[in-house]
Amino acid sequence: SQTIHQWPATLVQPVGSPLSLECTVEGTSNPNLYWYRQAAGRGLQLLFYSVGIGQISSEVPQNLSASRPQDRQFILSSKKLLLSDSGFYLCAWKPGEETQYFGPGTRLLVL
């Protein structure tokens, strides 16, 4: 069966520090992968999606970047965090044309 992992589960970082969040999927190959951000407990905003290794599409201009160094790994990064980057970051994958599945999320607090 397929599973999706996110690391870390929670993170507290100072403003201006770098960020690296990791998402990995097991039990599948060549999935579509997605990064979402959720602020204030509702409203998911799509940040990035990837249909293959090295292929990244960005939905909104921002302080963040994404990379897909391996087929089942999706990385969300920042060189310098802003206060407004705080939120709940969710990774998702889609095996085909239908359902999208979400990981457990990473709670990021920027102080």
Add this chain to the structure above:
Amino acid sequence: GIQVEQSPPDLILQEGANSTLRCNFSDSVNNLQWFHQNPWGQLINLFYIPSGTKQNGRLSATTVATERYSLLYISSSQTTDSGVYFCAVRYNAGNMLTFGGGTRLMVKP
């Protein structure tokens, strides 16, 4: 882009009550999903329902694609049903889901 609106934004129920959550969307869609986000943040798939009706236990969903809305029914609600319910749609040939703002449900014992 497509607009997705959910109503009501907040709902408080007594345990055992029934409820209907609504999702309206502004354009034709080829994918519609309902999710439940529990108090710990986990998003759980409820239904993939671009059209028609599906049932899973106490939950059921109906999508009328021609009229651009979907309904999620919760019967005999339980405290574990609390959380936020999202609908999300995909339109055209894109890979992205567009989420509604959610309905925050609280079921009181």
